[in-house]
Amino acid sequence: MHVLILGGTTEARRLAELLHGTPGLTLTSSLAGRVSGPRLPPGEVRVGGFGGAEGLTGWLREHRVDALIDATHPFAETMSFHAARAAADAHVPLLALRRPGWVPVDGDDWHEAASLADAATLLPALGRRVFLTTGRLGLGAFVGLDELWFVVRSVEPPEAPHPARMEVLLDRGPFTLDGERALLRRHRVDVLVTKDSGGAATAPKLTAAREAGLPVVVVRRPPVPEGVPVAADPETAVRWVHEHLTGR
Missing domain, CATH: 3.40.50.720 (NAD(P)-binding Rossmann-like Domain)
Structure with missing residues (x-):
């Protein structure tokens, strides 16, 4: 068998x-x-x-x-x-x-998006310093948002096309709540973008964003x-x- x-x-x-x-x-x-x-x-x-x-x-x-x-x-x-x-x-x-998938709880400020391109259209109204945790693929959806600054976290280095103003953090989960809190403070993040990947390994960023009162753009899974x-x-x-x- x-x-x-x-x-x-x-x-x-x-x-x-x-x-x-x-x-x-x-x-x-x-x-x-x-x-x-x-x-x-x-x-x-x-x-x-x-x-x-x-x-x-x-x-x-x-x-x-x-x-x-x-x-x-x-x-x-x-x-x-x-x-x-x-x-x-x-x-x-x-x-x-x-x-x-993840489920919002009291205190969350979630904004659902149907795709990465849809997420990109929401960002200018939500913040200027973006924590982008959607992986290294698909960053081309955020090209042209030159007034925004991105910190991108991925396991492997991203390839072009990608946002013009960007800092890359190469890291692999699981991530801790204290680590995510520190990351948001260090980079002065005011909006988070994530795919609804689910699971516990990367969920602490959602808690950290909720504690900080940050809006979160959540891309729905297919x-x-x-x-x-x-x-x-x-x-x-x-x-x-x-x-x-x-x-x-």
């Missing part, structure tokens, strides 16, 4: 840890390869793309995959679409593993492809694997 995990997230790595060593189970984790020096999960690991949905379909068939788990980042919309199409074409059951079941945590995904493979 062969399970393929489309990974790169904390949840994907935890799922691989829980499944590794299961008798009769072959486990492969696939990483996109966009981050240098990733933390590798246990089991077999492949790095790199498949060549679209067609390439993934061929890989599923060639390697006789019995179950596919899409545990990619909540904003990896293209990969999730390819997974859904490939699973259907190869007749392989598919589960999406998605950490729950939906899971229609018809794909969703597990909110690795433990639920493990049960799905065991129930499905036992049933087969």
Whole structure:
């Protein structure tokens, strides 16, 4: 029995840890390869793309995959679409593993955006010193906002295009509340931009922004492809694997 995990997230790595060593189970984790020096999960690991949905379909068939788990980042919309199409074409059951999104609480000043471009249109009315935590990709959406200053945090150095007035912080979560408070003070941040990635590793910035009374632009996550079941945590995904493979 062969399970393929489309990974790169904390949840994907935890799922691989829980499944590794299961008798009769072959486990492969696939990483996109966009981050240098990733933390590798246990089991077999492949790095790199498949060549679209067609390439993934061929890989599923060639390697006789019995179950596919899409545990990619909540904003990896293209990969999730390819997974859904490939699973259907190869007749392989598919589960999406998605950490729950963040929910505003009393004291939050959230402004929802449908995309990074939408977020960029909101910023001039909200602040002048922006803490941008949407990763190194998509910074081109903020080009042209020359009256604003950005501090950009990402794991890898961003590439052009990007805002003209920008300072880059290379760092990887999890982040602490004290650290986020200090960052906001040090850079005199007056507005935060984040994707609704969910999870605890990067949530302290939301608490720090709430304490400081800062507005937060939250980019909504894309939906899971229609018809794909969703597990909110690795433990639920493990049960799905065991129930499905036992049933087969």
